Amino acid sequence: xxxxxxxxxxxxxxxxxxxxxxxxxxxxxxxxxxxxxxxxxxxxxxxxxxxxxxxxxxxxxxxxxxxxxxxxxxxxxxxxxxxxxxxxxxxxxxxxxxxxxxxxxxxxxxxxxxxxxxxxxxxxxxxxxxxxxxxxxxxxxxxxxxxxxxxxxxxxxxxxxxxxxxxxxxxxxxxxx
Numbered sequence: 514x515x516x517x518x519x520x521x522x523x524x525x526x527x528x529x530x531x532x533x534x535x536x537x538x539x540x541x542x543x544x545x546x547x548x549x550x551x552x553x554x555x556x557x558x559x560x561x562x563x564x565x566x567x568x569x570x571x572x573x574x575x576x577x578x579x580x581x582x583x584x585x586x587x588x589x590x591x592x593x594x595x596x597x598x599x600x601x602x603x604x605x606x607x608x609x610x611x612x613x614x615x616x617x618x619x620x621x622x623x624x625x626x627x628x629x630x631x632x633x634x635x636x637x638x639x640x641x642x643x644x645x646x647x648x649x650x651x652x653x654x655x656x657x658x659x660x661x662x663x664x665x666x667x668x669x670x671x672x673x674x675x676x677x678x679x680x681x682x683x684x685x686x687x688x689x690x
Contacts, residue, residue: 532568534686545678552673556581565686570611602631629662647688654681
């Protein structure tokens with residue numbers, strides 16, 4: 514009986530102090546369309562994974578580059594082969610911290626290192642956390658310069674592909690069990 518009670522207390526303690534939340538169904542959308550262009554350059558990845566530690570505010574997010582989908586298959590091919598070199602550099606990651614997270618929904622600063630195309634740069638932006646308890650949805654938008662990540666826009670593509678990309682993210686986190 515003592516063993517059962519001890520095991521129950523141990524499991525309860527682990528559950529209470531477990532602060533890690535995970536997602537495997539996050540969404541990142543980027544838009545690198547030149548205003549007024551005939552074609553949209555929009556890619557969407559709906560299989561983004563991440564871990565958020567509610568106790569420390571630490572967050573890690575990873576997206577497989579080949580999982581970005583486009584309306585035009587040729588655009589997807591150019592994205593993977595010519596710009597992102599996804600066979601050689603298959604992941605984009607963010608490792609950082611949500612500043613001042615207090616366990617409640619709200620708007621917070623997040624800062625850390627964003628790695629795209631094998632290049633890491635520090636970023637700081639605002640995010641919104643909605644929900645409580647076992648579920649949280651993190652959302653936010655920020656802009657990156659493609660050149661900062663050694664992604665070159667050739668002269669022929671400048672009418673369609675912008676030199677910056679607007680990144681929109683929505684990450685539904687759940688408590689890890």
